[in-house]
Amino acid sequence: MAGNEMLEKLSESLGSKATVKSVFGDPIRVGDKTVIPVAKVAYGFGGGFGAGPTKNGNPKGEGGAGGGGVRAYPAGALEITPKSTQFIPFTNLRWLLTAFSLGAFAATLMFRRRR
Numbered sequence: 001m002a003g004n005e006m007l008e009k010l011s012e013s014l015g016s017k018a019t020v021k022s023v024f025g026d027p028i029r030v031g032d033k034t035v036i037p038v039a040k041v042a043y044g045f046g047g048g049f050g051a052g053p054t055k056n057g058n059p060k061g062e063g064g065a066g067g068g069g070v071r072a073y074p075a076g077a078l079e080i081t082p083k084s085t086q087f088i089p090f091t092n093l094r095w096l097l098t099a100f101s102l103g104a105f106a107a108t109l110m111f112r113r114r115r
Contacts, residue, residue: 004049013068022072036078038087042071 025037047066054060076089 024078032082034078034080036080038075038077039072040075044069 022041023039025039028035028037045066045068047064049062049064051062052060074090076087079086079088
């Protein structure tokens with residue numbers, strides 16, 4: 001299989017999975033309120049193909065590889081009522097605390113180096 005054929009198959013396979021259902025879940029109705037879960041979805045893929053040097057017009061060896069991945073995680077929810085619609089984000093407090101702590105630690109190290 002040629003390298004461009006492999007990349008086309010990978011992109012078709014992942015592209016067919018990129019639907020609205022991947023991001024928005026099924027609506028949940030409770031009384032006059034509707035809640036729609038929302039996710040962040042990231043797709044990535046790559047591949048390569050190569051051939052060794054030729055000898056008498058014939059390649060000595062060739063090969064290719066490819067791969068892809070999908071990551072989905074909750075981002076929040078849409079809350080729809082007769083009076084309003086709002087997006088309620090899901091914040092990852094552990095991530096925010098870790099990022100803040102690392103930033104404070106780096107700032108402390110930089111401050112001490114200046115002395």
